[in-house]
Amino acid sequence: MEQTVAFGPHFMTLDQELLRVLTAGDAARLEELLRRQDQTHSHVAVNVQAAAAPPGAVAAPPWQGASCLLLGVTSNGSTALHLAASRGHAELAALRCERAPSLVATRNRGLDTPLHCAAKAGHRGALCARNCLSATALFEAVRHGHAAVVDLLMVLAPELASVATNCGVSPLYLAATTDSLQMVRALLRPSQDGTPSPVSFSGPAGRTALHAAAEANFQPGMAQEMLAWEPEGPSLLSRVDSSGRTPLHFAALYGRLDVVQLFLAVPTSVELAHIADSHGQFPLHAAAMKGNTRVLDELMKKCPDHHELVDDKAAFTVPGGFSSERTAILASRFAFRAFIVSNTTAFLFSTVATCFLMYGTKSSSSVPLNHRLQYNSLASGLVPVAAQFMIAAFAFGSHLVLGDANPRSLPSCTFGLRLRCSSASQESGSPCTMRLEERYGGEPGGEGF
Structure with missing residues (x-):
């Protein structure tokens, strides 16, 4: 008489049509059976009998969410996954792991799991089978x-585990994101022959499992377990x-x-604290942005030169800053364009004046005396012009930054700026004068400026 497996108050046998599909290894037919059951919610795929379980029946676990088509067993207590694994049908095994991952740990009357069956038959491919999400049975078990x-x-x-x-998501990274310290320890545990675990630490966007453990909120020992993993653990830091984070x-x-504190306790902590990301920001900047004062204190102990750590935005920026597309936020404002012109002009005039001064003060016979006097005269006229343009750039930049936040930070009345530059022609009575007069007023923060 066919023996069956007890399932709660009922017991079920494996559907005969499903048994034929498993024996033939027909993945397309299996998908059709599962799809038909999902559409009709039929229970004809299994033989459910309201009777007491026969003596010797093996209790089946409560597979929540599993298709009832897969819950039946054969006379020796083997599930559909046992049959697929023992015959090496990797694709069928992947379908079952996706629908009912708990079947992986189910034992038959010989106390064999589907993995034991695959190993006995020499079908390692069934163990590494992937489902439609490109996930193995181990990944699904972690998930x-x-x-x-x-x-x-x-x-x-x-x-x-590799x-x-x-x-690019590994089982270890997934276990770290789910805050499961038990699964992390199982994945990092050395093999039975004593070799280190072959587990992969990869994650999305180039992250590692240690990145995920660093942001986990419930298991402080998870990062410590990964650092203790030899030989890869310390290198993850x-x-x-x-x-670049x-x-x-x-x-x-x-x-x-x-x-x-755990990361800073390693011997290479000083070098670690001085690693900047692709935006030039150090861990010190990350803590400052979130206002984590205690973290800041720890980092400053390891970075006595913290006042010298500047990001790339501190090296050069413009009023209002840059958007995420790296374009100036206030580029459409007239005052911003005036700032750019004034700043550029001040830079050019000061550069030319510096060159003239270098030649004018050069005591060499290669430069005639009258040329040196002329260079000095030109430089003396360009330096004040560059200084006034610099003042104008500062005024425009201050208005852009402070004008909208504090309308009274700059006077809204008329302001005039007069720039005069003198050249060597002044000696002949023909002065070169340049005037720049701008007026702005009206409503603060208006579109004009």
Whole structure:
């Protein structure tokens, strides 16, 4: 008589049509059966009998969310996943892991899991099968929080830990984002032969699992477990993501004081604190932006030269700053264009005046005396012109930055700026005079300026 598996108050046998599909390895037919059941919500795929479970029946776990088509078993207690794994049908195994990941840890009457069946039959491909999300059984077990399944998979097929999805997400990174310290420890545990775990630490956007652990809020020991992982663990501290940020940047940004102290306790902490991201920002800047004073104190202890750490925005900026597209925010304002013209003119005039002074003060026979006098005269006229343009640039820049926030920071009445430049022709009575007069007023913060 066919033995069955108890499922709550009922017991179920494997559907015969499903059994034929599993034996033939027909993935297309299996997808059709599952799709038909999803559409009709039919229960004819399994034999549910309201009777007491026969003696010796193996209790099945409550597979929440699994398709009832997959919950039946054969006479020896093997599930659909046992059959697919023992025959090496990787694609079918992937479909079952996607629909019912808990089946991976289910044991038959011989106490074998589907992984044991695949290993006995020599079908390693079934263990590494991927579903439509390019995820392995280990990845799905981590995603659904089945720590026991993760532990079992790391014993039977530890190489699965080195397989990431097409998006670059590894099981270790996923476990770190879910704050599961138990699964992180299982993934980092050395193999049975004593070799280090082959687990991959990759994540999206170039991040590593340590980046994810640095921002986790509930498991302070997770980052410590990763640092203790030999030989890769310590090297993760200096790895950067696509934005150039290290795990220390993340810990400082999210205010993880315990993680910051852990990272700064390593021998290379001084070099680590001086790594800037692609925007030139150091971990000190990340902590300052979020106002994390305690994190700032820890970083400043390791960075006695913190006053010298400036980002690329401090090297050169314009009034109003830049947008995310790296364009000037106030570029459409007239005062901004006036600032650019004044600033550029001041730079050009001061540069030319410096060159004239260099030649005018050069005591060499190669430069005639009358030429040196002329150069000195030109320089003496260009320097005050450059200074007045610099003042004008400062005035325009101050108005752009402070005008809208504090309308009375600059007088709204008429303001005139007169620039005079003298040249050598002044000796002949023909002065060269340049005037720049601007008037602005009206409503503060108006579109004119």
